[in-house]
Amino acid sequence: MAERVIDGKDRLILPGLIDIHSHPEHEPLYRGVREEHGLRNMHMTGLYERSQAFSAPDDEARAASAEFAYCELLLSGVTTLVDISPAWDGWIDLFSRSGMRGFLAPGYASARWRLANDFDLQFDWDERRGRDGFATALALVDRVARHPSGRLSGVVSPMQVDTCTADLLRDSRDAARERGLPFTVHIAQSVNEVQEMIRRHGKTPIQWAYEIGILGPDTILGHALFLDAHSWIRWWTKSDLKLIAETGSSVAHCPTPFARYGQVMENFGDYLRAGVNMGLGTDTAPHNLVEEMRKAAVLARIAARDIETVTTSDLLNAATVGGAKALLRDDLGRIAANKKADLVLVDLTLPQMRPARDPLRSFVYHAGDRAVRDVFVDGRQVVAKGLVLTLDQTAAAERLAVAQRRMLEAAPRRDYRGRSAEQIVPLSLPLVD
Numbered sequence: 371m372a373e374r375v376i377d378g379k380d381r382l383i384l385p386g387l388i389d390i391h392s393h394p395e396h397e398p399l400y401r402g403v404r405e406e407h408g409l410r411n412m413h414m415t416g417l418y419e420r421s422q423a424f425s426a427p428d429d430e431a432r433a434a435s436a437e438f439a440y441c442e443l444l445l446s447g448v449t450t451l452v453d454i455s456p457a458w459d460g461w462i463d464l465f466s467r468s469g470m471r472g473f474l475a476p477g478y479a480s481a482r483w484r485l486a487n488d489f490d491l492q493f494d495w496d497e498r499r500g501r502d503g504f505a506t507a508l509a510l511v512d513r514v515a516r517h518p519s520g521r522l523s524g525v526v527s528p529m530q531v532d533t534c535t536a537d538l539l540r541d542s543r544d545a546a547r548e549r550g551l552p553f554t555v556h557i558a559q560s561v562n563e564v565q566e567m568i569r570r571h572g573k574t575p576i577q578w579a580y581e582i583g584i585l586g587p588d589t590i591l592g593h594a595l596f597l598d599a600h601s602w603i604r605w606w607t608k609s610d611l612k613l614i615a616e617t618g619s620s621v622a623h624c625p626t627p628f629a630r631y632g633q634v635m636e637n638f639g640d641y642l643r644a645g646v647n648m649g650l651g652t653d654t655a656p657h658n659l660v661e662e663m664r665k666a667a668v669l670a671r672i673a674a675r676d677i678e679t680v681t682t683s684d685l686l687n688a689a690t691v692g693g694a695k696a697l698l699r700d701d702l703g704r705i706a707a708n709k710k711a712d713l714v715l716v717d718l719t720l721p722q723m724r725p726a727r728d729p730l731r732s733f734v735y736h737a738g739d740r741a742v743r744d745v746f747v748d749g750r751q752v753v754a755k756g757l758v759l760t761l762d763q764t765a766a767a768e769r770l771a772v773a774q775r776r777m778l779e780a781a782p783r784r785d786y787r788g789r790s791a792e793q794i795v796p797l798s799l800p801l802v803d
């Protein structure tokens with residue numbers, strides 16, 4: 371028996387979008403910082419220099435950043451989120467308050483990246499730290515499973531294939547399987563990482579992950595963009611895509627951060643046709659999954675030089691049922707009996723949605739997140755008339771700006787050349803005295 375009747379006139383109703391890869395605790399802090407930041411000597415990636423010079427300075431910054439990101443996500447119609455963050459105080463409470471369905475993925479690693487220059491990626495190994503992080507992560511994952519909201523769950527998340535030992539990765543996989551939870555790891559996310567794994571093992575990261583047994587239907591590969599056949603890699607093997615598909619692994623595709631470095635997956639359509647389960651993620655800011663759908667479609671066609679390589683429905687599938695499958699949850703991502711009431715109502719009266727001959731195309735290619743009007747998670751309304759009901763984005767934005775200043779001020783003490791934030795990332799237009 372329905373408790374509430376909503377008039378569906380002038381509305382497109384979609385299943386709530388599922389974002390299977392994000393880092394809300396720090397990415398909003400990089401607004402204005404990392405959009406054009408990358409190193410030519412590291413195949414354009416800015417990941418390693420940025421993570422050394424800039425990161426969330428404290429839990430207060432993390433709280434502001436996460437609250438801001440959760441609002442952005444809700445406003446783009448995301449109802450389920452994989453939140454990959456270091457465990458921080460207040461995380462579970464804030465996430466619970468957001469009203470979103472959460473897969474908390476506390477990250478940990480055996481090694482830290484380190485740069486002494488702008489071309490050589492180095493690793494500081496400390497397996498004790500990795501093991502401690504793993505224990506903390508499992509405790510948190512077990513705690514969220516008991517959360518009274520019933521909306522929270524966990525993902526076992528060793529951070530990167532190149533920063534974790536084989537033992538830590540295997541034990542993580544086992545811990546995920548014992549709990550019936552997904553397992554996720556960043557893999558094939560930079561040319562440097564692929565070269566490092568070949569140097570260590572004579573294998574690409576995907577081939578090594580296969581060899582140590584961490585691929586499978588419960589595994590979500592973060593990015594998996596630089597496969598052996600990718601034009602920036604051109605390794606002699608051509609097996610990576612097949613290994614991902616044959617093991618039933620899922621890929622979390624996040625086009626924005628790579629596109630900003632000038633990098634593109636080659637290509638989304640080939641992954642689909644190989645039989646890979648594709649999901650989407652936002653990874654960096656903005657946390658706008660509709661924009662990721664649009665970018666994924668356009669970039670796939672550029673990479674393939676083929677307009678038919680993907681369709682808009684392929685992208686909607688990735689943002690809904692693909693994500694649900696990756697999370698081992700067939701009760702999400704669909705509007706049907708016995709599925710969760712996670713729903714997005716899109717406003718067809720918005721000028722950018724009109725004419726609404728094909729409302730999905732109007733939404734993805736024209737209006738984007740602007741047209742998201744109401745959002746429901748588990749039958750509870752969390753966005754009404756384009757406003758988040760559960761959190762305060764304006765107040766979070768104030769705290770975020772202050773936290774960003776703290777982060778930027780710390781840069782000279784962290785950067786390998788002792789540079790200021792202004793020197794590492796100059797403003798797009800110079801200030802005039």
Ligand SMILES: [Zn+2]
Nearest residue numbers: 393556592653
């Ligand atoms: Zn990531």
